[in-house]
Amino acid sequence: MTVTSHDVARLARVSQATVSRALRGDPRVTETTRMRVREAAATLGYVRSELGRGLSTRATHRIALVAELENTLYHQLMAPIHDELLERGYRMALLAEHGDEAIHERLLDRSVDGAILMTTRLDATLPYELARRSLPFVFLNRIGGPVEAPSVTADNVGGSRAAGELLIGLGHTRIGAIVGPADTSTSRDREAGFRDALEDAGLVLPSKRVFRREYDHETGRLGFAALMAADDAPSAIFCANDFIAIGFLNRALELGITVPDDVAVIGFDDIDMAAWPAFELTTVRNPLLAMARRAAGTLIDLIESTGAAERDVFPTQLVLRRTHGAPSESTA
Amino acid sequence: MTVTSHDVARLARVSQATVSRALRGDPRVTETTRMRVREAAATLGYVRSELGRGLSTRATHRIALVAELENTLYHQLMAPIHDELLERGYRMALLAEHGDEAIHERLLDRSVDGAILMTTRLDATLPYELARRSLPFVFLNRIGGPVEAPSVTADNVGGSRAAGELLIGLGHTRIGAIVGPADTSTSRDREAGFRDALEDAGLVLPSKRVFRREYDHETGRLGFAALMAADDAPSAIFCANDFIAIGFLNRALELGITVPDDVAVIGFDDIDMAAWPAFELTTVRNPLLAMARRAAGTLIDLIESTGAAERDVFPTQLVLRRTHGAPSESTA
DNA sequence: ACACTATCAGCATACGTATGCACACAATGC
């Protein structure tokens, strides 16, 4: 049914070994026989089996992308990763994580040469498991615990510190924050950087002005409800990512609260939507696309053992748009 | 280095064949030996090789998802497809299409059991190639040419007809449209349905009131520029998907044009964003998530040869929000 | 006690490709 290299060999009147070598461009086969083999392969429509090849070479040229697909931030990283992998001769398998569900087996069954972990939690056991079984992997955007592995992240501490300094410089004193899950490195670092900035200015971030949930739109809406009802509601809110910020903006819009006059908002990531006229969100640019390509490249270097485990930190940059702004007189 | 079934066999003092049977739950192996094998496997941390298994059984239990990743609409379909596949014991490979780039080989190298085609163009040759080589596949959302293959789509003609009827019922007579690429079945069908509605009302859709480009945000912005500058600019615009509509809304917002008073807008798909307070987009619901799961299920039925090639059409539904509305007196 | 059946495990091999090794042949040097 399916055409194998044996079929090609028979038609070209050579051995299967020669077919393999000819099609792979081995210099030890003559140009004339190579042509004959190529022709036979074309005639039969031969496509080399990745299964046979993988079994023989012990390499699949496929890497796994592991993410919680519920978090749509990571969707946009698939294209750059896919392209980088393709350029280097690799393909992509997609593995969705759902909380604690075990995906160990699907990574360790030799169906992939390595993995990019995008949504790892700090207490995750998966990275240790992979390290123990020596499956190459890199962390992208988030880091999971103190495992020896390359990582590609943004300067989350510096970025959120800059966000905090911006709000303080504008004169805000009652400042709140809506953050993501505590067991993620991004939340930990972004919160730390933001607190640093406040502390330097002699301010504190009381727990009543912190709302913590997921990195999503809904969290922004819920955070609004939780933080803005108080009499001494914040005059400025730092959102740990842009989805949260946009959820907050949407809720404000719905209630007729004006941004930035009634409350200033600053996000993190600078996703495409942040620049839309409907939002004009002031935010911290997280160079995710470049990071994604880098992570893919680093992983392949690691697989082909030309790379070492290092922490790759990309600089962030404050992007000033509309939603920051000095607090109005009435709320200052 | 890696643990194989032979290693397990040696430790459990049985043959490799028995290990295979024991772990697969073959009733021909005794409960006691099965236990012994299980224990040995656990001790060694054995994980069955998908490569060996695939080569032997001629099935990979992996399906390919083929899409133009530039189109972010399809990103949200990955999670439901992934989950449906997982429930039925399949995994997912992601293959990005870039225009005409040939992905034939990566589908035909026996690394996948089937494919879901999401962004096929009407003139694409890939479906014919797959059919010729008898690789099972299904179309999702879009259809590509008259190939014998199952498809899962929305009732695009009916949905856009309803959109047209809504605008006409509101009294609009100068109506425009911003549509996607002509070589997609969705554009063809949505345009046809919309034209049907106008024709029934004795109206026409002149080419000067149609702007055609991609299914994205930028197209909405460009469409605004192209259609709204005229003296007799449309009082209502049908956008062939929500990204286009939201791009249009953003541009209107930027220019201070009021929706729906100055111009009514209606989209297609009902993506999450459409419901956001910033947009409140009136649109046609395209039950994409349910369709995605269905497509995955249909494909697996086909692979396991319990299914037939049929066209599965999901009903659409008009979702009335804010952006439709009667034309104001001044523009009517 | 014998023949017969049922049950369980092992042997051998297939799946498709890659590759170390051996071998055949031609070309070269003396």
Place this chain on the structure above:
DNA sequence: GCATTGTGTGCATACGTATGCTGATAGTGT
């Protein structure tokens, strides 16, 4: 003309799992 070197191809086998067939053992009935 013989030994030597180099070049191109084939043979055999490995990779890890699944499975048809054979064989061994225990259990049953007469």
